[in-house]
Amino acid sequence: MLSPHEFATLMLIRHAPDQLDTTRAEIDALLERQLIMLEHRAHGHRRVHLTPRGRALLDVFGSGSHGGTRVRARERSHDAGYAQAASPPVVAAADTMRDAQPQT
16 A cells, blocks of 8 residues: 555656656655656656556546546446446555555
């Protein structure tokens, strides 16, 4: 499970990756869980990117760049006459977190 600091760092990586201090302790935990990756640049600089798994985790919690997407999708599905609702966010988050556990 992610700590609040790790989750906040993940959000910062999505919204302001160039403002992130790449020596933060949370970076190692996020790398270990394969939620982020590092790009090594010239002069020893590093830039952090979200992996698809990291993006999926943020999307589940609605902290992505497309806020409200799930609500609109649910409304479209309801308007189209589908009886089955979308998966609850908590279930999707649990699945994403289970998949985000470090590989041993």
